Amino acid sequence: RKEVEQDPGPFNVPEGATVAFNCTYSNSASQSFFWYRQDCRKEPKLLMSVYSSGNEDGRFTAQLNRASQYISLLIRDSKLSDSATYLCVVTRGSYIPTFGRGTSLIVHP
Amino acid sequence: EAGVAQSPRYKIIEKRQSVAFWCNPISGHATLYWYQQILGQGPKLLIQFQNNGVVDDSQLPKDRFSAERLKGVDSTLKIQPAKLEDSAVYLCASSSNRNEQFFGPGTRLTVL
Numbered sequence: 001r002k003e004v005e006q007d008p009g010p011f012n013v014p015e016g017a018t019v020a021f022n023c024t025y026s027n028s029a030s031q032s033f034f035w036y037r038q039d040c041r042k043e044p045k046l047l048m049s050v051y052s053s054g055n056e057d058g059r060f061t062a063q064l065n066r067a068s069q070y071i072s073l074l075i076r077d078s079k080l081s082d083s084a085t086y087l088c089v090v091t092r093g094s095y096i097p098t099f100g101r102g103t104s105l106i107v108h109p
Numbered sequence: 110e111a112g113v114a115q116s117p118r119y120k121i122i123e124k125r126q127s128v129a130f131w132c133n134p135i136s137g138h139a140t141l142y143w144y145q146q147i148l149g150q151g152p153k154l155l156i157q158f159q160n161n162g163v164v165d166d167s168q169l170p171k172d173r174f175s176a177e178r179l180k181g182v183d184s185t186l187k188i189q190p191a192k193l194e195d196s197a198v199y200l201c202a203s204s205s206n207r208n209e210q211f212f213g214p215g216t217r218l219t220v221l
Contacts, residue, residue: 004151006151032207032208034208034209043200043214044200044210045212046210049208049209091207093165094157094159094164094165095140095207096154096164096165097157097210098154099154100151101150
């Protein structure tokens with residue numbers, strides 16, 4: 001089993017739709033969790049950290065389920081500009097990060 | 110604030126040749142990471158430095174890859190000799206607080 005797994009997609013949704021991505025991790029001792037966004041041929045950038053109580057940033061909501069070992073990202077009211085690859089990141093040990101392979105989102109008019 | 114700088118941006122070499130990449134992290138960032146990203150995959154951590162000490166290099170192919178971070182600032186990653194499967198984007202990132210990582214633009218390596 002891979003350390004961090006994501007459905008690669010692509011998720012193809014119309015503008016205004018709500019879309020959710022999940023990411024599962026295998027190490028129950030994982031410490032911290034993040035979602036990064038990567039545009040085509042660009043470097044990854046932090047979208048949001050994921051906290052145990054769940055957190056929201058505008059149209060984006062992230063949740064952590066430690067019991068089932070997954071994190072999720074919900075995007076409401078999708079915009080064309082949300083089209084990108086969303087990377088799940090989990091850290092272990094001395095904050096050593098592992099990236100998932102990413103989930104591709106395409107938002108169409 | 111200046112971002113993470115990497116050079117070169119592109120490199121084309123033949124297999125069995127050597128290549129080196131350079132990274133200058135954001136000033137004051139103690140943690141520096143090197144990643145390999147193959148097309149269609151997520152970044153794979155090659156090595157993580159805390160100041161000039163190695164935190165993790167478990168996925169670094171040490172028979173051909175080496176990295177150093179002298180004086181805890183700049184870092185270089187070397188491949189010697191290169192193989193076809195080393196074709197990828199090599200990303201450098203830095204962090205001040207073990208949370209948000211800031212990435213450089215990457216070096217796109219093509220091995221022929």
